[in-house]
Each structure stands twice: as C-alpha cells, then as structure tokens.
Amino acid sequence: MNVDSGSYGAVYERYSLDEDNDEPCGIGIIFENGEYDGFSRSDLEALKVTHTGRVDQRLKDYHFENVIKLSEDYRNGMFDSVLKSK
Structure with missing residues (x-):
C-alpha cells in the first residue's frame, strides 16, 4: 500500500471474520x-x-460490494466530501 503518513481516509466498511x-x-x-x-x-x-469525527451520511449507508465497484465509486467522487474537505 502506498499511502503517506497523515493521509485522510474514509471508512467504507466494517467487517467481522x-x-x-x-x-x-x-x-x-x-x-x-x-x-x-x-x-x-x-x-x-x-x-x-x-478518527476526525467527520461523518458523511452518504458514506454511513455505503454498501461495499467489491474492490472494482469501490474504485469506480472513488473515481466518481463518492468519497470526495470526506477526502477532499480537510
């Protein structure tokens, strides 16, 4: 994974094994x-x-399907409200 320290991220799923x-x-x-x-x-x-404490209502109900769809949603701006609003 190529992510710099201090980068912002958005939680897209919570899971249990x-x-x-x-x-x-x-x-x-x-x-x-x-x-x-x-x-x-x-x-x-x-x-x-x-945790920044920032919660976006669209992401609160986001349903992770697979990484192809996740990447597509990222490209379509689904996570912009969290990732680009520092």
Missing part, C-alpha cells in the same frame, strides 16, 4: 489517493490512525 459474531473486528479504509486496505483494531492502534 466470525460468522457467529456480528461485532466488527476490522474496517476497510479508502485513502485520498485511491488506495484501500483493511485494518484490524490492533493495526489501527499500531499505525496511530485517528
């Missing part, structure tokens, strides 16, 4: 340069990721 437990164990983040990845809670702590 345990089918019997709906409690999210990780999140998917897409960054201002279009790169994306998934992070566990320990990853977030180790990387010192901070």
Whole structure:
C-alpha cells in the first residue's frame, strides 16, 4: 500500500471474520489517493490512525460490494466530501 503518513481516509466498511459474531473486528479504509486496505483494531492502534469525527451520511449507508465497484465509486467522487474537505 502506498499511502503517506497523515493521509485522510474514509471508512467504507466494517467487517467481522466470525460468522457467529456480528461485532466488527476490522474496517476497510479508502485513502485520498485511491488506495484501500483493511485494518484490524490492533493495526489501527499500531499505525496511530485517528478518527476526525467527520461523518458523511452518504458514506454511513455505503454498501461495499467489491474492490472494482469501490474504485469506480472513488473515481466518481463518492468519497470526495470526506477526502477532499480537510
């Protein structure tokens, strides 16, 4: 992943790897340069990721389908309200 320290990102999904437990164990983040990845809670702590508190209603209900659609949504400006409004 090619993301500079201090880059903004938007959470596009919360996921659980345990089918019997709906409690999210990780999140998917897409960054201002279009790169994306998934992070566990320990990853977030180790990387010192901070939450800005900004919530966009369109993203609140965003449904992640696959990375092709995620990249298309990024190119179409779906995440601009968060990623380009520093």
